[in-house]
Amino acid sequence: DTGVSQDPRHKITKRGQNVTFRCDPISEHNRLYWYRQTLGQGPEFLTYFQNEAQLEKSRLLSDRFSAERPKGSFSTLEIQRTEQGDSAMYLCASSSQGPNTEAFFGQGTRLTVV
Amino acid sequence: AQTVTQSQPEMSVQEAETVTLSCTYDTSESDYYLFWYKQPPSRQMILVIRQEAYKQQNATENRFSVNFQKAAKSFSLKISDSQLGDAAMYFCAYMSGTASKLTFGTGTRLQVTL
Numbered sequence: 001d002t003g004v005s006q007d008p009r010h011k012i013t014k015r016g017q018n019v020t021f022r023c024d025p026i027s028e029h030n031r032l033y034w035y036r037q038t039l040g041q042g043p044e045f046l047t048y049f050q051n052e053a054q055l056e057k058s059r060l061l062s063d064r065f066s067a068e069r070p071k072g073s074f075s076t077l078e079i080q081r082t083e084q085g086d087s088a089m090y091l092c093a094s095s096s097q098g099p100n101t102e103a104f105f106g107q108g109t110r111l112t113v114v
Numbered sequence: 115a116q117t118v119t120q121s122q123p124e125m126s127v128q129e130a131e132t133v134t135l136s137c138t139y140d141t142s143e144s145d146y147y148l149f150w151y152k153q154p155p156s157r158q159m160i161l162v163i164r165q166e167a168y169k170q171q172n173a174t175e176n177r178f179s180v181n182f183q184k185a186a187k188s189f190s191l192k193i194s195d196s197q198l199g200d201a202a203m204y205f206c207a208y209m210s211g212t213a214s215k216l217t218f219g220t221g222t223r224l225q226v227t228l
Contacts, residue, residue, distance in 0.1 A: 031214060033214070033215065033216075035216075040220070040221075041220055041221075042118075042205050042207075042218030042219050042220050042221050043159075043205070043216070043218050044218070045215040045216065045217070048214055048215055050214075056213075056214075056215065089157065091159070093159075095214070102161050102164070103161070103216065104161075105151075105158055105159035105160075106158065107156065107157055107158045108157050108158075
């Protein structure tokens with residue numbers, strides 16, 4: 001296992017287009033997280049899955065954002081009708097269950113909306 | 115809501131010297147965990163060190179140690195014998211004992227000079 005994998009690494013899209021990102025977590029991890037990081041800021045929590053169940057969504061996650069983890073393995077994050085303000089690095093992380101477990105991060109998908 | 119504050123946007127240290135990065139947090143909870151993450155220019159976040167709030171002993175990992183002052187809600191990171199490879203963004207993060215998401219500070223960019 002090579003760690004958390006995210007695809008694509010970079011995405012440039014026109015405003016109004018839909019985009020989808022994929023995250024493959026570490027195989028034995030049942031928890032998966034999405035964060036968004038803008039320039040000069042720390043990552044902000046977006047949403048979290050335990051197995052296939054989406055347990056928490058941030059108020060940052062507008063109706064244009066949707067995330068799925070259909071079989072409790074990989075996850076997708078879709079942004080509909082992208083806006084320039086969506087430009088950011090989207091980070092995925094995974095962890096095993098239990099308190100204080102280490103979250104392992106992927107390298108992120110950098111989205112640029114033009 | 116919990117908040118994490120890193121008041122040093124940038125720090126610089128000479129190779130082999132010691133540097134301390136500051137972090138304060140605000141919470142009303144008694145059960146929580148604190149973390150320092152490193153984000154090198156390649157952008158993949160790596161866990162440096164963690165501290166359980168119920169433990170009085172400060173965590174140590176090789177050249178990295180923390181000064182955890184629970185009453186003052188302070189959690190600083192000390193890097194001893196700094197190396198060129200320590201140059202990165204460092205994020206302080208908080209996790210509630212009842213949740214799994216991380217709340218990050220805005221980060222401190224550490225430069226290591228010869």
